[in-house]
Amino acid sequence: MRLIFEKGAFGRRGFKIPKKDVPIDAKFPQKYKRVKEPDLPQVSELDVVRHYTNLSRMNFSVDTNFYPLGSCTMKYNPKFTEKIAALPGFTDVHPLLPQLGGGGILTQGSLEVIYKTEEFLSEITGMSGFTMQPLAGAHGELTGAMIIASFHKFNGNRRKYIIVPDSSHGTNPASAAIAGYEVIVIPTDENGCMDIDKFKEKLTQDVAGVMLTCPNTLGLFNSSIKEIADLAHSVGALMYYDGANLNAIIGKSRPGDIGFDIVHLNLHKTFSTPHGGGGPGSGPVGVNEELLKFLPIPRIAKRVDGTFALDYSYKDSIGYIAPFYGNFSVILKAYAYMVYLGKSGLIDVAEKAVLNANYCRVLLKKYFEVPYGRICMHEFVLSASKQKENGVSALDIAKYLIDNGVHPPTIYFPLSVVEAMMIEPTETESKKTLDNFVELMIEAAKLAQDSPSTLHDAPKNMPVGRLDETKAARDLNLRWHSKKE
Numbered sequence: 001m002r003l004i005f006e007k008g009a010f011g012r013r014g015f016k017i018p019k020k021d022v023p024i025d026a027k028f029p030q031k032y033k034r035v036k037e038p039d040l041p042q043v044s045e046l047d048v049v050r051h052y053t054n055l056s057r058m059n060f061s062v063d064t065n066f067y068p069l070g071s072c073t074m075k076y077n078p079k080f081t082e083k084i085a086a087l088p089g090f091t092d093v094h095p096l097l098p099q100l101g102g103g104g105i106l107t108q109g110s111l112e113v114i115y116k117t118e119e120f121l122s123e124i125t126g127m128s129g130f131t132m133q134p135l136a137g138a139h140g141e142l143t144g145a146m147i148i149a150s151f152h153k154f155n156g157n158r159r160k161y162i163i164v165p166d167s168s169h170g171t172n173p174a175s176a177a178i179a180g181y182e183v184i185v186i187p188t189d190e191n192g193c194m195d196i197d198k199f200k201e202k203l204t205q206d207v208a209g210v211m212l213t214c215p216n217t218l219g220l221f222n223s224s225i226k227e228i229a230d231l232a233h234s235v236g237a238l239m240y241y242d243g244a245n246l247n248a249i250i251g252k253s254r255p256g257d258i259g260f261d262i263v264h265l266n267l268h269k270t271f272s273t274p275h276g277g278g279g280p281g282s283g284p285v286g287v288n289e290e291l292l293k294f295l296p297i298p299r300i301a302k303r304v305d306g307t308f309a310l311d312y313s314y315k316d317s318i319g320y321i322a323p324f325y326g327n328f329s330v331i332l333k334a335y336a337y338m339v340y341l342g343k344s345g346l347i348d349v350a351e352k353a354v355l356n357a358n359y360c361r362v363l364l365k366k367y368f369e370v371p372y373g374r375i376c377m378h379e380f381v382l383s384a385s386k387q388k389e390n391g392v393s394a395l396d397i398a399k400y401l402i403d404n405g406v407h408p409p410t411i412y413f414p415l416s417v418v419e420a421m422m423i424e425p426t427e428t429e430s431k432k433t434l435d436n437f438v439e440l441m442i443e444a445a446k447l448a449q450d451s452p453s454t455l456h457d458a459p460k461n462m463p464v465g466r467l468d469e470t471k472a473a474r475d476l477n478l479r480w481h482s483k484k485e
């Protein structure tokens with residue numbers, strides 16, 4: 001095959017672009033060539049199927065069990081998006097194929113998918129443009145924090161601080177710190193929101209940005225959000241929206257309309273692409289008009305003739321944040337999901353996610369402490385503080401749920417709630433599943449009263465029983481499986 005590349009196709013930092021074809025034989029010295037067939041192990045198809053099926057059965061997954069893991073939006077990932085992502089027209093393209101000309105016919109469709117996904121996300125969030133490059137939410141945060149830094153540098157005033165509330169996801173302060181900022185943490189007030197008086201005290205001309213999740217990790221919408229944004233803007237700081245909880249407000253409220261300048265989304269949460277086990281994810285970042293020029297390159301541009309191109313001509317761009325154009329198959333699945341659901345379907349997502357969370361919250365509030373009792377959004381936080389008086393912790397309850405076929409909620413987060421259990425049912429669960437979960441939780445609360453030791457011994461149905469968490473952390477052994485064999 002002869003490779004022809006357009007000028008500038010790979011950007012400033014560039015890959016080495018072959019001028020003309022080099023015969024493969026000429027490249028490899030004879031001494032490195034294989035003289036006999038490799039001795040590859042042979043296994044039958046059945047052995048392979050059993051191996052992978054059994055591996056998959058060692059895990060909880062959304063496809064097998066209810067998975068109310070707060071803050072993670074473990075909703076069902078519809079299978080049709082997998083089929084679309086497996087279409088050869090998408091899987092057979094290489095990121096180094098030309099955008100136009102002879103091979104361009106192969107990549108125009110992929111570029112169009114990225115372009116249209118950016119358009120959809122801009123409309124959903126009220127932003128002016130998106131980059132699809134970041135590979136996870138945390139990666140999007142870092143991108144956002146770098147854009148904040150570029151913005152202030154561009155305006156000639158380097159600033160020192162980024163403000164986050166104490167209920168923020170740990171990645172927020174971490175991303176701000178990696179981008180070079182010192183982090184100011186604001187405590188939560190009695191309504192479960194960032195304490196606005198403490199916020200005002202810390203808000204100076206030295207603050208570069210404010211990172212907020214709304215609804216926050218307690219599942220609560222902050223009704224002072226507009227006031228916070230106005231205050232931040234009055235000192236020249238930018239508002240960063242951690243969009244991990246977009247599922248609660250999608251189609252209902254737009255971060256851009258309530259004063260946010262930068263947004264990251266987690267396609268693997270809100271837009272129903274599989275996640276867990278470390279990826280692949282996608283954390284696109286959207287910005288307002290003024291910040292467009294700082295987005296990573298390349299941007300996808302639509303030419304006047306309707307074709308799509310990679311555009312590297314942004315001199316103020318923060319550069320590449322990932323190789324090529326992001327996790328393309330994840331972007332494609334999210335695109336298919338949005339096209340399939342349409343506007344009314346996406347609004348339905350938010351409404352059912354919020355309804356399901358409130359349904360469970362109301363049924364459970366008699367049995368568990370609810371630190372912030374008002375109507376919640378897509379998730380809510382319970383505390384096992386009452387159970388703790390009897391020696392039963394959130395961890396014990398989590399283990400009990402495992403025994404009964406339910407993935408535990410997120411526990412001990414947010415840090416501001418003692419014995420926290422953060423529950424996010426998502427919109428894809430049936431009333432029957434929710435009722436079964438509520439029943440199990442009530443059973444756990446009763447056992448905590450009548451027979452605490454039953455809960456200390458959970459899980460009983462796992463081959464190794466209760467793991468020694470301390471030993472697992474101190475003496476990490478990743479080879480358990482192969483040793484056993």
Ligand SMILES: *Cc1c(COP(=O)(O)O)cnc(C)c1O
Binds near residue numbers: 136137
């Ligand atoms: C999940 C999450 C993140 C981080 O996203 P990743 O995709 O896991 O990197 C950030 N903030 C909040 C609130 C989250 O729930």
